[in-house]
Amino acid sequence: GAVVSQHPSWVICKSGTSVKIECRSLDFQATTMFWYRQFPKQSLMLMATSNEGSKATYEQGVEKDKFLINHASLTLSTLTVTSAHPEDSSFYICSATVGPSSYNEQFFGPGTRLTVL
Amino acid sequence: DAKTTQPNSMESNEEEPVHLPCNHSTISGTDYIHWYRQLPSQGPEYVIHGLTSNVNNRMASLAIAEDRKSSTLILHRATLRDAAVYYCILRDVGDNYGQNFVFGPGTRLSVLP
Numbered sequence: 001g002a003v004v005s006q007h008p009s010w011v012i013c014k015s016g017t018s019v020k021i022e023c024r025s026l027d028f029q030a031t032t033m034f035w036y037r038q039f040p041k042q043s044l045m046l047m048a049t050s051n052e053g054s055k056a057t058y059e060q061g062v063e064k065d066k067f068l069i070n071h072a073s074l075t076l077s078t079l080t081v082t083s084a085h086p087e088d089s090s091f092y093i094c095s096a097t098v099g100p101s102s103y104n105e106q107f108f109g110p111g112t113r114l115t116v117l
Numbered sequence: 118d119a120k121t122t123q124p125n126s127m128e129s130n131e132e133e134p135v136h137l138p139c140n141h142s143t144i145s146g147t148d149y150i151h152w153y154r155q156l157p158s159q160g161p162e163y164v165i166h167g168l169t170s171n172v173n174n175r176m177a178s179l180a181i182a183e184d185r186k187s188s189t190l191i192l193h194r195a196t197l198r199d200a201a202v203y204y205c206i207l208r209d210v211g212d213n214y215g216q217n218f219v220f221g222p223g224t225r226l227s228v229l230p
Contacts, residue, residue: 036220045220095160095161105151106218108161
């Protein structure tokens with residue numbers, strides 16, 4: 001089946017630094033990738049939709065200048081958390097669609113746990 | 118997307134069947150019913166999906182009510198590895214592939230040895 005990877009799987013950084021998270025579709029081309037954030041004991045919340053070759057679409061309340069998304073190829077999307085602060089500590093998950101598909105199955109990455117000290 | 122409601126948590130004994138309910142009373146005729154699960158510290162994993170008929174795969178079975186206002190995910194023999202949060206999600210078949218999934222709180226399944 002389709003596989004999505006994320007790198008790194010976890011990262012610890014100091015407050016004020018920037019962190020880049022990669023999301024790759026390993027065996028398929030993903031025109032659209034999604035970035036989610038999940039706080040402890042909560043469900044996944046969509047942050048942005050990333051389309052290859054175009055600007056990402058951010059959900060309300062998500063700062064586009066703080067969470068930079070680049071979808072440079074059909075197999076790679078990156079999320080950069082700029083000037084990270086402790087409140088940005090979370091589990092970041094990407095997903096990709098194998099489409100177009102009549103039932104829109106999505107494949108999720110394993111997630112990246114970010115801890116900001 | 119139409120909303121779904123699920124119990125917050127459920128418990129099961131190992132090697133016994135588990136029935137996870139999902140209510141979706143406002144489902145439209147073109148909504149597919151998807152189930153994903155999320156193991157601790159992992160991304161969500163596809164379990165099963167269906168439209169009208171009951172569905173079976175190697176992981177689970179999906180029983181869909183005749184009026185489609187509810188569905189039940191059935192794990193035939195729960196194992197400790199099935200302990201996870203299970204999400205029931207509706208997606209319109211007319212949505213293009215560029216649409217995200219909307220996750221509710223899901224059902225946290227505990228499996229007791």
